[in-house]
Amino acid sequence: SYVLTQPPSVSVAPGQTARITCGGNNIGSKSVHWYQQKPGQAPVLVVYDDSDRPSGIPERFSGSNSGNTATLTISRVEAGDEADYYCQVWDSSSDHYVVFGGGTKLTVL
């Protein structure tokens, strides 16, 4: 089965840049999606297809994907960005199913 690895936590000061990684075997060949989840709320899609943003998502959120690592970058971090972030891919290698990373807690210092 395909495994996505995220760091459990990332901390950043307001105004700085946060980078959250998502590791997977040859993940660069897959489309990666990113979700933001605040406490008690449903996840919200913030980046899809590696680097596209849904309407309404600030340009501060961006993504990249190459080799064995995908990265969600949040520029000019704000207190309201504090949340859990999950990466997601579709694994079509053997079984066909959605895989989520374990999630990263972003703390704004």
Add this chain to the structure above:
Amino acid sequence: QVQLQESGPGLVKPSQTLSLTCTVSGGSISSGSYYWSWIRQPAGKGLEWIGRIYTSGSTNYNPSLKSRVTISVDTSKNQFSLKLSSVTAADTAVYYCARESSDTAMGYWGQGTLVTVSS
């Protein structure tokens, strides 16, 4: 704007079958080329994808749950449903329904419903 709403019992006894329904509003479930998914999240833990259904009825399931899961769609009611059999305490979680918006990215989510498995 598409909206999704989960419904079903909040308490299920061990060994019984968990049944949830997701009602879609703001659009027909059978229009467009979309997959409709179920995802769950135990308290304090990450997201786990359960499975999905296309409007034609074709399905994909998480291999770890496949033997216990059935997802179906009722286009006349604009709903899709989840059945998870032989539940244990490990199946206690918030259950979400969602719709894919682009290449397996889930752009629309319900608010989630807590299901507790306990006698």
